[in-house]
Amino acid sequence: MSIVIENVNCSRNNYAILHDVSLQIKKGEVMGLLGPNGAGKTTLIRLIAGLARPDSGRILVAGENTAGRSKHFRRLLGLVPQENNFESELTIEESMICYARLYGLSNPRQQVAAICDRLQIGEWRQKLPDKLSGGTKRRAMIARAMLPEPEILLLDEPSVGLDPDMRQEIWQLLRFLQEVGKTVLLTTHYMEEAEALCDRIAFLRGGRLLYTGTCKGLGRYISPDSGMTLEDAFVELSHGPLMQEVS
Template identity: 75%
Template sequence: MSIVVENVNCSRKGRSILHNVSLQVLAGEVMGLLGPNGAGKTTLIRLLSGLARPDKGQITIQGEDAAARSVAFRRLLGLVPQENNFESELTIEQSMLCYARLYGLPEPAGQVKAICERFRIGEWRQKKPDKLSGGMKRRAMIARAMLPDPQVLLLDEPSVGLDPDMRQEIWQLLKGLQAEGKTILLTTHYMEEAEALCSRIAFLRGGQLLYTGTCADMRHWLSPQKAISLEDAFVELSHGQLAQEVG
């Protein structure tokens, strides 16, 4: 297992957000984290990345405790948040150089140049974030996260707000990373994205994990007699009374 979440509970300001969540993600797998707004998806991403600590339970990435945030753990993990967090006063290249030095990468300038070429952002790496489109910034954020060559990549809504062409580009980029053996966990509200990228999905509602399994199995589980779309299944599981984990 690449990612292991064991009986995790998390609350903030007296409000319970996650309840006894357990989840396993296989090495080299792309798993989608689905659920309505407020389900706890972003909180789980923060716990996985070590930016927050659970009240109870444990999370390990490749055997490293997420809460400890050791040097080994930080090198194992790449995080792409939903919101652009490039420094507004720096160019993309300058920001990535800072990131490379923070991770103690050898020959940081050469590594930044190589990653920019690999992710096809070389033509505009000298620009500041406010001069880039949403798709360009998202591509640059993924490139930055991959600078230390992590084994695990966490993405919070990787294609939100992007036009269909740029969304397809991001999908192809993520498929390429999976082909290299990277483990990817992503949150999404786009059902076509889940079906296009994810071998399995996990569904959260009200901080509880209701389902883990394939998209096809979830559709059949919710409607065994009649074929339904994943979007219909999402709506049913978001508002229904089911509370069962299968798959």
């Protein structure tokens, strides 16, 4: 397994965010993390990335406990947040070179140029972030996360706010990452995105993991004979009465 989450509980300011969450993500798998706003998806991403610690339970990334955040662990995993966090006064290339140096990569300029060309943003790398479209900035953020060649990528709402053409470009990039063997965990509110990209999904509501399985299986889980679409199932599970969790 690439990621193992065991009985994780997390609270902030005496408010419980995650309740006894357990989940396993296989190497090379694309897992979608679904749920309504406030379900705990971003918190879980932060815990996996080692940016916060659970109150109890443990998280292993490629067998290494996230609580340690060793140098090896930091290179195992690439994080792409929902918000653009490029430095506004630096070009994309300059920002990525700084990032490469922080990771101690040899020949940072050459490696930045190579990853930009690989992900087809080479022609934009000399521009400032505010001169780029939302889709190009998102591609650049994914390129930056891939600089240390991580085994695992965490993407928080990778195509939020993008028009359909830009969203399709991000989907093609995520398919490429899967083809080269990366493990991907992404949060999304787009049901068509989950159906198009994810091998499996995990559904959170109120900090509890209610379902783990395929997209098609979610509709059958809620109503076996209804032929329910994933979007209908999402709405039902987001607002309907809570049911037994299932794997």
